[in-house]
Amino acid sequence: MSKFKWCFIGTGKLANHIAEEILASGRHEIVSCYTRNPDNGRAFADKFGCTAYEDAGDAINAEGVEGVYVVTPHNAHKRFVKLALEMGKPVLCEKPFTVEAKDTDELIALSKEKNVYLCEAMWTWFAKPANTVKEWIDEGRIGAVRSARFTYCINSINYAPRVADPRRAGGALLDITVYPITYAYRLFGNPVKIESRGLIKDGIDLWDEIEMEFSKGEKVRMRASIVDYKGMERMVIKGEKGRISAPFYHFGQRAKLKKSLFFGETFKGTGSGIGYLPEFDTVSSEIREGLKESRMVPLKATSDVMHIIDTVREQIGLEYPDLE
Ligand SMILES: NC(=O)c1ccc[n+]([C@@H]2O[C@H](COP(=O)([O-])OP(=O)(O)OC[C@H]3O[C@@H](n4cnc5c(N)ncnc54)[C@H](OP(=O)(O)O)[C@@H]3O)[C@@H](O)[C@H]2O)c1
Structure with missing residues (x-):
């Protein structure tokens, strides 16, 4: 079986940790990456043998990409998940899926409309x-x-x-x-x-x-x-x-x-x-199988949890200012 080819959006702490773990398995390959600061993107690319792009769309569209892993801070998840889905690419997005439940529901609706795999990287439930x-x-x-x-x-x-x-x-x-x-x-x-x-x-x-x-x-x-x-x-x-x-x-x-x-x-x-390998092994095989959502972390669970989070945030009186 050929290695599964990933595009990483975000090259920070977790991205580095995960790249080391999944590449060591010999079952995964990172072919492209994008991050806000191009120097950081290039450093990641040098370290893990992929190509850094200065445009997220170009990274997602890079030759051979089978799945996009979104690993930016929470406020940026929605933007990149949406972009990848619109380009027809399967997505694994870090927790929390979005900042508010309405955005999660919008992305789920988009994945269904485009018939493209979408999954929250809630690693606990892949193990x-x-x-x-x-x-x-x-x-x-x-x-x-x-x-x-x-x-x-x-x-x-x-x-x-x-x-x-x-x-x-x-x-x-x-x-x-x-x-x-x-x-x-x-x-x-x-x-x-x-x-x-x-x-x-x-x-x-x-x-x-x-x-x-x-x-x-x-x-x-x-x-x-x-x-x-x-x-x-x-x-x-x-x-x-x-x-x-x-x-x-x-x-x-x-x-x-x-x-x-x-x-x-x-x-x-x-x-x-x-570890993160069970999550990446499962998601990559589900994508290759042609599934549109994960058996392990269904989209309903992601949506329901985000609605609970909305309620908690309202009850504790937390309001984020203008997000970056
Ligand atoms: N599953 C887990 O166990 C686990 C553990 C830790 C974190 N996480 C999740 O993983 C995500 C990333 O966490 P992290 O600790 O890796 O964060 P981090 O170290 O701050 O890294 C964030 C990365 O995203 C990039 N970025 C930031 N804002 C961006 C934007 N507006 N557009 C594009 N790229 C942007 C940063 O780019 P530059 O630095 O190049 O500007 C950096 O490469 C978060 O959602 C977090 O909740 C999950």
């Missing part, structure tokens, strides 16, 4: 651990779920300048709170009640605390923060007949199902984190 937790719950292994608690507190405000920048839709909600929201949605569906509060400073939310109720009475609490480590990253789900817990649930390899003091089971993956 085995989260899907195993979902199977345990769907099979009733811990009985009816009563409550769950998710924390994702990582003090990441200085990870990249975009995280603290309101003009690039920075802050906790779109950068990290999107993970526990997606996790709860994937396990329990759309919430019937959402109550949120957050701390907003200098135009971004520094932390969010959210309580949700779901249709079968499941009560979920979550806290995500880009300025502290309170609670770290952990998930605990309590059911009538047991509990499931996992550290680093959005990328970790381990999840534990406990029925009693002595009975339970542990899902142990490779131990080194899920």
